[in-house]
Amino acid sequence: MTLRTTKRLWTAALAVGTLGALSACAGGAGAGSSTPTPEDGAASGSVTMWTYPVIADEAAHKAFWDEQIAAFQEENPDVDVKVEIYPWAGRDETLATAIAGNKGPDVVYLIPDQIPKYGKSLAAVDNYVTDQVGDLRENASKAVTVDGAMLGSPLIMNSKPLVCNAAAFEAVGEAGNYPETWDDLMALAPTFQAAGYDVTNYWGSVDATLNESFYPLLWQAGGSVFSEDGSSVAFDSPEGIEALQFAVDLAEGGYIEKDLLTTIPAFEQTNTAKGKIACTWQQGPADVAGFWGEENVVVLPPLKEAEAVAFGTVGSLSVLKTAENLDAAGKWAAFATSPAVSTEYAKAAGWFSPYESESGLYADDPVLSALEDTLQYTTAGEVNEKSREVMGVLAPEIQAALIGEKTPEQALKDAAAAADPLLG
Amino acid sequence: MTATAPTSDGLTADGADRRPAPKPPRGGTRRVLERREARIGLLFALPAFLLFLLFRFGPAIAGVALSFFDYTIGVGAEWTGVENFRRMVDDPIFWSALRVTVVLSLLIVPVSLAISTFMALMVRRSFRGSGFYRSVFFLPVVTSLVLAATVFTWVFSTNGPWSKLMGALGFSTESWLGDTLLVLPALAMVAIWSRFGYGMLILLARMQDLPRELEEAAAIDGAGPWKRFWFIIAPQLKPTLFFLAVIETTASFQIFDLVYVMTAGGPARASYNLVFYIYDQGFKYFDLGYASALGVALFVVTLVVALIQRYAIGRDK
Numbered sequence: 001m002t003l004r005t006t007k008r009l010w011t012a013a014l015a016v017g018t019l020g021a022l023s024a025c026a027g028g029a030g031a032g033s034s035t036p037t038p039e040d041g042a043a044s045g046s047v048t049m050w051t052y053p054v055i056a057d058e059a060a061h062k063a064f065w066d067e068q069i070a071a072f073q074e075e076n077p078d079v080d081v082k083v084e085i086y087p088w089a090g091r092d093e094t095l096a097t098a099i100a101g102n103k104g105p106d107v108v109y110l111i112p113d114q115i116p117k118y119g120k121s122l123a124a125v126d127n128y129v130t131d132q133v134g135d136l137r138e139n140a141s142k143a144v145t146v147d148g149a150m151l152g153s154p155l156i157m158n159s160k161p162l163v164c165n166a167a168a169f170e171a172v173g174e175a176g177n178y179p180e181t182w183d184d185l186m187a188l189a190p191t192f193q194a195a196g197y198d199v200t201n202y203w204g205s206v207d208a209t210l211n212e213s214f215y216p217l218l219w220q221a222g223g224s225v226f227s228e229d230g231s232s233v234a235f236d237s238p239e240g241i242e243a244l245q246f247a248v249d250l251a252e253g254g255y256i257e258k259d260l261l262t263t264i265p266a267f268e269q270t271n272t273a274k275g276k277i278a279c280t281w282q283q284g285p286a287d288v289a290g291f292w293g294e295e296n297v298v299v300l301p302p303l304k305e306a307e308a309v310a311f312g313t314v315g316s317l318s319v320l321k322t323a324e325n326l327d328a329a330g331k332w333a334a335f336a337t338s339p340a341v342s343t344e345y346a347k348a349a350g351w352f353s354p355y356e357s358e359s360g361l362y363a364d365d366p367v368l369s370a371l372e373d374t375l376q377y378t379t380a381g382e383v384n385e386k387s388r389e390v391m392g393v394l395a396p397e398i399q400a401a402l403i404g405e406k407t408p409e410q411a412l413k414d415a416a417a418a419a420d421p422l423l424g
Numbered sequence: 425m426t427a428t429a430p431t432s433d434g435l436t437a438d439g440a441d442r443r444p445a446p447k448p449p450r451g452g453t454r455r456v457l458e459r460r461e462a463r464i465g466l467l468f469a470l471p472a473f474l475l476f477l478l479f480r481f482g483p484a485i486a487g488v489a490l491s492f493f494d495y496t497i498g499v500g501a502e503w504t505g506v507e508n509f510r511r512m513v514d515d516p517i518f519w520s521a522l523r524v525t526v527v528l529s530l531l532i533v534p535v536s537l538a539i540s541t542f543m544a545l546m547v548r549r550s551f552r553g554s555g556f557y558r559s560v561f562f563l564p565v566v567t568s569l570v571l572a573a574t575v576f577t578w579v580f581s582t583n584g585p586w587s588k589l590m591g592a593l594g595f596s597t598e599s600w601l602g603d604t605l606l607v608l609p610a611l612a613m614v615a616i617w618s619r620f621g622y623g624m625l626i627l628l629a630r631m632q633d634l635p636r637e638l639e640e641a642a643a644i645d646g647a648g649p650w651k652r653f654w655f656i657i658a659p660q661l662k663p664t665l666f667f668l669a670v671i672e673t674t675a676s677f678q679i680f681d682l683v684y685v686m687t688a689g690g691p692a693r694a695s696y697n698l699v700f701y702i703y704d705q706g707f708k709y710f711d712l713g714y715a716s717a718l719g720v721a722l723f724v725v726t727l728v729v730a731l732i733q734r735y736a737i738g739r740d741k
Contacts, residue, residue, distance in 0.1 A: 092708070117710070206689055207688030258599065259582050259602065262599070262601055388709060393517075396692050403602060405691075406692075
């Protein structure tokens with residue numbers, strides 16, 4: 001093939017590719033009203049909802065939604081609702097490419113840090129949930145609100161406060177002496193270390209979300225990830241340095257499992273699963289009860305430095321602007337997140353309702369009751385379109401500090417220098 | 425000079441065939457036949473060609489086109505010209521990822537080729553159990569890399585056998601996956617383990633095709649195993665080695681599973697390679713324009729390296 005022929009082929013192929021790419025892009029941008037209003041009377045049409053294995057037993061999960069669909073259809077007999085349960089793994093890839101190809105669902109289960117990411121494709125649900133929004137916990141409502149509009153209706157929520165291992169405390173002779181502050185935890189660390197226990201754990205792999213590792217420390221120190229207007233990062237503040245220094249001190253002292261700083265081993269292989277740990281804010285009771293024994297799981301309020309804050313996520317249902325029957329989708333999302341349905345779903349999944357009036361779901365279960373009490377401390381994080389990108393540049397710098405490659409100041413300074421342009 | 429008369433079967437007494445050669449079909453008929461054969465051949469190749477065009481060539485070209493756009497899923501596309509490439513040049517993470525990619529490749533390719541060649545030499549002769557050994561050495565190639573990576577994460581952990589072995593030898597027992605200097609050798613070891621069987625198989629096929637006479641003659645002349653390999657076998661393996669070098673380099677440039685499972689690019693981006701960066705930009709942050717530009721850069725780097733390899737190893741062929 002001559003050079004000229006090759007050039008011609010490339011030019012032609014490039015032109016075809018460009019057209020292809022552009023035509024594919026055309027489907028990506030959403031259209032239509034961003035705050036739709038419910039139409040009078042019953043809705044009609046079809047609604048497809050994508051959700052994930054929030055209830056681990058797939059048959060039970062499917063049966064739950066089948067039951068709700070039947071109840072919804074009593075008032076909206078002309079709406080055909082289809083609930084599709086996808087695996088957690090690769091959910092963003094699946095959803096993003098489906099939206100880009102105009103093959104996305106009408107309603108989808110999202111968590112707070114996904115909402116701003118898909119914000120431009122989502123319709124506000126404010127007008128569909130007016131009856132139930134007043135009863136929402138403030139932190140649940142805040143987690144789904146972007147620029148004053150509710151881009152999702154909260155369905156369930158959880159909390160990651162402090163969970164301690166009673167057996168470990170007993171084994172080291174500190175029975176019942178649970179930490180309340182950073183200083184308490186640090187003071188206990190040498191005792192646990194001498195007995196062959198870690199005082200806590202820290203998942204430092206860059207693939208692990210900072211929402212559950214570093215950010216709780218940052219918030220507890222009184223800091224924040226972003227500035228108030230969200231136009232720059234704020235984690236390199238003195239509070240941020242204090243939070244990272246605390247984590248670095250734990251690592252340098254050998255008080256936490258070193259492998260966890262750089263890799264994500266199978267949970268069964270970790271000291272946490274082996275019960276060789278005092279407390280954790282990165283695992284919930286359900287994660288450790290099977291390993292420690294339910295009787296050894298002690299749920300406590302989150303650690304406090306300047307304030308007591310825990311991460312807690314909110315699962316919500318969002319309506320896509322591209323929904324074929326926007327009214328039916330909005331009405332279904334409102335029904336599926338109504339207090340009664342939410343409570344039933346939360347109990348089936350072992351989570352909690354985002355509604356104030358629906359508390360006390362686990363009166364007979366001391367662990368879950370205690371966990372529910374900590375919902376008041378939770379935040380789902382700061383809503384920002386670039387939160388994941390910022391996490392992407394911050395996590396390796398935190399890791400560098402944890403393994404001693406950088407000082408906390410330098411690591412946060414370098415991360416801020418890389419993160420700020422992302423927000424500009 | 426007397427010609428031997430042909431016998432009735434057309435052969436001469438000395439056995440030579442003196443029968444007149446069959447007449448070739450007339451020019452026109454042959455062309456028609458050839459054309460017909462070519463058409464049938466093309467017809468058979470067409471489905472594969474169309475699939476290739478649709479699923480390989482098309483997306484690749486679309487990827488190149490996309491690199492000139494600012495395209496974020498859910499936001500839309502905007503023509504930005506070479507802005508993505510300009511951003512790439514100023515992006516320290518790109519350069520760091522490129523460095524990691526090249527270093528990882530430099531660690532993997534030569535060692536992998538050496539081990540493949542050595543193993544192929546070891547199992548090329550038939551001996552009792554040679555088939556078993558060949559299968560065992562090829563097994564890692566067909567083993568799930570994700571599964572293997574999960575196991576190797578434990579092998580390299582602080583309490584894993586590798587760290588214990590290092591401790592027994594008097595070295596540090598710290599996990600190699602947690603060390604910015606040792607993480608790439610650790611990943612390279614797993615990559616080589618997973619790939620050498622493929623190279624061994626290709627080289628084995630070539631070695632079994634080599635004429636034995638030269639080797640035997642050299643042995644009679646007193647050449648030892650090393651000289652026989654270096655002066656007789658190795659020169660004949662050059663085209664195969666060139667092919668393997670290109671394939672292995674391309675594969676090492678595209679390592680993703682190992683990094684994803686074992687280190688996620690850490691510690692402190694010490695194993696954050698270009699493919700992982702492309703994945704992050706494309707599927708974590710949905711910045712497909714920039715991810716495409718990074719993909720184009722990876723393609724160019726791979727092409728340049730392949731050309732260099734062609735010059736260095738394959739220029740005779």
